[in-house]
Amino acid sequence: MYTLGVDIGSTTAKAVILENGERIVASSIIIATVGTSGVQNAVTEVLDKSGLRMEDMTAVVATGYGRQTYEQADYQISELSCHAIGAHFVFPDVHTVIDIGGQDAKVLSLNERGQLANFAMNDKCAAGTGRFLDVMASILNLKISDLEKEAAKATEPAQISSTCTVFAESEVISQLANGVKIPDVVAGICSSVASRVASLVRRVGVQEKVCMTGGVAQNGGVRLALEKELGVPILYDDKAQLMGALGASLYAFNKENKKNNT
Amino acid sequence: MTSKEIFAKLHEVAFNPKQQLNQYLADGKKVVLVTYYTPNEIIHSMGLVPMGVWGADIQLNQSKKYFPAFICSIMQSILELGINGTYKGASALVVPSLCDSLKCIGQNWKYAVKDIPFIPMSYPQNRKPDYGKRFTKAGYERVISDLEAITGAHFSDDNLRVSNHIYNEHNAVMREFAEVASEYEVSAQERSDVFKSAWFMLPEEHTTLVKELIERLKEGPKDSRKVRVLVSGILADAPQLLELFEKYGIKVAFDDVCDESRQYKKDVPETIQNPMDGLVEKFCSMDDDTLLYDADKKRVDYIVTEAQKHHAEGVIVLMTKFCDPEEFDYVPIKRACEKAGLHQVNIEVDRQMVNYEQAATQLEAFSELF
Structure with a gap:
C-alpha cells in the first residue's frame, strides 16, 4: 500500500510517499508559500521520483498551514499531530x-x-x-x-x-x-x-x-x-524538515490499515 | 417561539447593539454604559438602561493616541468606539477600577469623549473585611450621586430592592441556561449569543426570552459530542473562533469567561434588609475571578471542579493579549489541569484578530488529543 503525506507549510511544501507505512519511497521539498503552485510541484516531483501515479496512492493526507486548501486530500490533520507521528517513527523513544x-x-x-x-x-x-x-x-x-x-x-x-x-x-x-x-x-x-x-x-x-x-x-x-x-x-535527523509530511503519510497508512482490519 | 427563533432574536441583539441603543433612546429611556462588575442594579433601579461595552473587532486608529502599544485591545476598542460616535446618545460610562488597564481608561475617556461623562467605580482590593465593604458602599454612593447629577434620575432604596430581585432572577435563569446548554445541543455561537445579548437588553426582557429558550431546548436532543471543554478567559465572542469550535467538534460544556458565566455566580442576598447593603454583600462575597484579588488563587480549583462537574475533559484558555491578571493566573491553572488529567491549551486572542489560522491549528490539534 502506498500513502502520500503532503505538508503545506508557510514557506515550503513537502511531500512523502510511504510503502506499507514502513519504507520512504520518495520525498520532495519545494520552496513556495501557501496558495502558490508549490504543493502541486512537490506532489509532481515526489511522484516522478517514485515512478508512481496519484492513482497508486491508497490515501492522501494533507497537513500544515495550507491543509484546508489541498483538494486531493482524503483526510487532513493538524501538523502538530503529524510531527508527533513522524518524530515517533524516526525516534521511537x-x-x-x-x-x-x-x-x-x-x-x-x-x-x-x-x-x-x-x-x-x-x-x-x-x-x-x-x-x-x-x-x-x-x-x-x-x-x-x-x-x-x-x-x-x-x-x-x-x-x-x-x-x-x-x-x-x-x-x-x-x-x-x-x-x-x-x-x-x-x-x-x-x-x-x-x-x-x-x-x-x-x-x-x-x-x-x-x-x-x-x-x-x-x-x-x-x-x-x-x-x-x-x-x-x-x-x-536529516529528514527533520519532512517530519510533518512523513507523519501525514503514516497517518494515512494507519487510517487505511485500520479500515481494512475492521 | 421555537428555539431557533429565540436564538435568531438573541443573535440579532448580540450583533446589533447600536440598534438596541437607538431603540431605547427612541423609547425615551436614558442609557448608561457599563463594563465589568458595575453596579447594574443601581443603574436599573434609577430607571436607566445599563448597556454593556466590551469593545469590538475593529481597527484601532484614534484610540492609539491615548495608550501605549502594549495594552488590552478590548479597552482600546471601547475608547475607539467612544471617539467614533458609536455610543452617541448614551448618558454616561461607568468603569470599575478592577485592573490596571481599566484604571487607565477613565482619564483618557474624559479627554477623548467629551459628550459621554465618565463615572468611576472604585472597588477595594480587600473586599471581605468590614472596611472593604464600607469602601464598596462609598463607591456605589459616588456612582449614585454622579448618575443623579448627570441624568436627573433619582435613587431610592425601594426601587433598588425591586431591581435586585429582577437581577437575581436573571442570574438564576442564566445559570440554568449554562447547565441546559451543557447538556443539550447548543452551538458555541448560540451559547455566546445568549450571554452577549444579555449585555444589551433589560434583564427582565432577557429573562423572559431565555426562560422560554430553556424550555424549548429541554424538548430537543442531548449533545453527544466527544470533546467537551471548559472555556476560560475575558472574552469568547469572535464568530470566527466560535466557528472553529463547531468545525473541530468541540462542545463548550461550561465557561469561566468574564462576560459570560462569571457575571451570574452571585445574587444579592434579599434577606438583608437594606438593599444597598445587600448589593455590597453580593460584590464582596464574589470569588474565583481573575480581576478579584485572591492571594490563594481559589479560581484555579474552581476551574478544575467546574470542568469535572460538567464532564469536560479539557480546558481552553482564551488568553487576551496583554492581560496581565489572566497571564498571572495561567500557570497555576495549567498545572492544576495537568494534575487533574485535563487537557489544556492556551490560545492568544485579542480584539484585532484578522487571522485565526494559528487558533485553528491549536484547536484542531487539541481536538486530536481526545
Whole structure:
C-alpha cells in the first residue's frame, strides 16, 4: 500500500510517499508559500521520483498551514499531530519534539505510545521562528544555509534581544555598526531563537529524549544553542524538515490499515 | 417561539447593539454604559438602561493616541468606539477600577469623549473585611450621586430592592441556561449569543426570552459530542473562533469567561434588609475571578471542579493579549489541569484578530488529543 503525506507549510511544501507505512519511497521539498503552485510541484516531483501515479496512492493526507486548501486530500490533520507521528517513527523513544517552522514554533509532548499528549505554540510573533532567521540573514547578506558555519566561527557571541524581530533587527544593525564580527552576531541570533524557543519548551516540560523537526532544525547553530539552553542533547535527523509530511503519510497508512482490519 | 427563533432574536441583539441603543433612546429611556462588575442594579433601579461595552473587532486608529502599544485591545476598542460616535446618545460610562488597564481608561475617556461623562467605580482590593465593604458602599454612593447629577434620575432604596430581585432572577435563569446548554445541543455561537445579548437588553426582557429558550431546548436532543471543554478567559465572542469550535467538534460544556458565566455566580442576598447593603454583600462575597484579588488563587480549583462537574475533559484558555491578571493566573491553572488529567491549551486572542489560522491549528490539534 502506498500513502502520500503532503505538508503545506508557510514557506515550503513537502511531500512523502510511504510503502506499507514502513519504507520512504520518495520525498520532495519545494520552496513556495501557501496558495502558490508549490504543493502541486512537490506532489509532481515526489511522484516522478517514485515512478508512481496519484492513482497508486491508497490515501492522501494533507497537513500544515495550507491543509484546508489541498483538494486531493482524503483526510487532513493538524501538523502538530503529524510531527508527533513522524518524530515517533524516526525516534521511537522521543518524548519532546521541538518543531520550528517558517512562521511558528511548536513544542510537542509525546506519551509512552508516541501519541501527542500536550503542546504549546508560540504567540503571534515572528521571534523564535524561521522568519526571524530569514530577516536576520537578509540584514547580514547571508544565505540561511550559511548561518550554521558562521555561528561556528564565533568567539564572543553577541547579545541579541529575544523579544521582538523588529527590535532585534535594530540591535543587529547597531552591533554591526559597533564593529562586532558577523560570526559573533550570527551566534547571538541563534542563541536568541534558542532562548525564545526554550521558554516554550519549558512551558510544556523538558522530557528526554528531545528531538528537533521543521526547517530550522537544519541549522546546527540553533540546535547547539538550544542544547545549551535546555541542558539536554537534541536528536536530529536529516529528514527533520519532512517530519510533518512523513507523519501525514503514516497517518494515512494507519487510517487505511485500520479500515481494512475492521 | 421555537428555539431557533429565540436564538435568531438573541443573535440579532448580540450583533446589533447600536440598534438596541437607538431603540431605547427612541423609547425615551436614558442609557448608561457599563463594563465589568458595575453596579447594574443601581443603574436599573434609577430607571436607566445599563448597556454593556466590551469593545469590538475593529481597527484601532484614534484610540492609539491615548495608550501605549502594549495594552488590552478590548479597552482600546471601547475608547475607539467612544471617539467614533458609536455610543452617541448614551448618558454616561461607568468603569470599575478592577485592573490596571481599566484604571487607565477613565482619564483618557474624559479627554477623548467629551459628550459621554465618565463615572468611576472604585472597588477595594480587600473586599471581605468590614472596611472593604464600607469602601464598596462609598463607591456605589459616588456612582449614585454622579448618575443623579448627570441624568436627573433619582435613587431610592425601594426601587433598588425591586431591581435586585429582577437581577437575581436573571442570574438564576442564566445559570440554568449554562447547565441546559451543557447538556443539550447548543452551538458555541448560540451559547455566546445568549450571554452577549444579555449585555444589551433589560434583564427582565432577557429573562423572559431565555426562560422560554430553556424550555424549548429541554424538548430537543442531548449533545453527544466527544470533546467537551471548559472555556476560560475575558472574552469568547469572535464568530470566527466560535466557528472553529463547531468545525473541530468541540462542545463548550461550561465557561469561566468574564462576560459570560462569571457575571451570574452571585445574587444579592434579599434577606438583608437594606438593599444597598445587600448589593455590597453580593460584590464582596464574589470569588474565583481573575480581576478579584485572591492571594490563594481559589479560581484555579474552581476551574478544575467546574470542568469535572460538567464532564469536560479539557480546558481552553482564551488568553487576551496583554492581560496581565489572566497571564498571572495561567500557570497555576495549567498545572492544576495537568494534575487533574485535563487537557489544556492556551490560545492568544485579542480584539484585532484578522487571522485565526494559528487558533485553528491549536484547536484542531487539541481536538486530536481526545
